[in-house]
Amino acid sequence: MEINRKVRSRKLNNKVDLTAMVSISFLLIIFFMVATELAKPKIMNFGDGDRGCGPEPVCNRPDENRILTVLLDDNDKMITYMGLLFAPVQNPKEVYYGKDGIRKELLVIDKKVHEYSAGMGRPEIGVTVIIKPSKKSNYGNLVDILDEMKITGINSYAIEDYYTPEEAKLLASN
Template sequence: MMEINRKIKSKKLNVRVDLTAMVSVSFLLIIFFMLVGELSKPKTMDLSLPDNGDIRCGPIACYKGDRSYTILLDDNNKMITYMGLLCCPIENPKEVKYGKEGIRKELFYINKKVHEHSASIGKPNNGVIVFIKPSKKSNYGNLVNILDEMKIANIDSYTIIDSYTPEETKLLASK
């Protein structure tokens, strides 16, 4: 008999790595870093400053006030507005209601009036600057409503100020 010299071959197993979990984690990381990158961008707002011709230095502020319109918010949906500075108003303080026939009509009128005045003196892009001053007694809904009215009336320059002058405090108490 013949002896056959056989070597026993080891059986090779096919090694297969499942990368499904790795792909899922990679997509999650990509989405996470895209989101963090978008959220970490600084948010900016345009700032409108008065021209040099609009400046007047006084005890309260250094501003002439012919483009300023102030809205005072108080409790019970009370709102008082005036044009210019309170010490020498262009338009006397008056109580205005919320809504289409109230503050919205006022804002459209004031914005148109200021634009016409600015155009007549050679500065056609100067619009009204609105100072919104909510009191501690006013509610958040009233502030949101005023901000909505700013958007509807196309008023670009407005600010929210959380303090009153003593004259404005007396005005709110008297009305």
């Protein structure tokens, strides 16, 4: 005797295991956190500029005996002068990159300025360097001179993009 039985299909387990998905999401979160941290621009601290001597204009006026100007031009050309160009403390001269060039020059001038400042009663004041890259100079030269500032320990410097007509003539003549 045959009994009619209905064949019932088995119900499948409809639960999805999300263990692998959680692992992948944690890996992706870590990857994006690391990638974001590595993509941040690296900066060099230029100093905070809060070392003035007071609100009086005479007190904060720059002393041309403490100012060195560095003109950067194409083909790794660099000209330095101290003071004002029309009445220089040190005449303009061409200097080369490296430890026997600009680094030696910066150390000598910084030492002289510290001695000059000590005579004025402020021995902690060193040289202030004004860096003026021309439109023809390359980014590597600017980075090199900033590296020299860091190596020599000179922390009072500024980057200026304006050339006086006399400075432009000086670069064209050399």
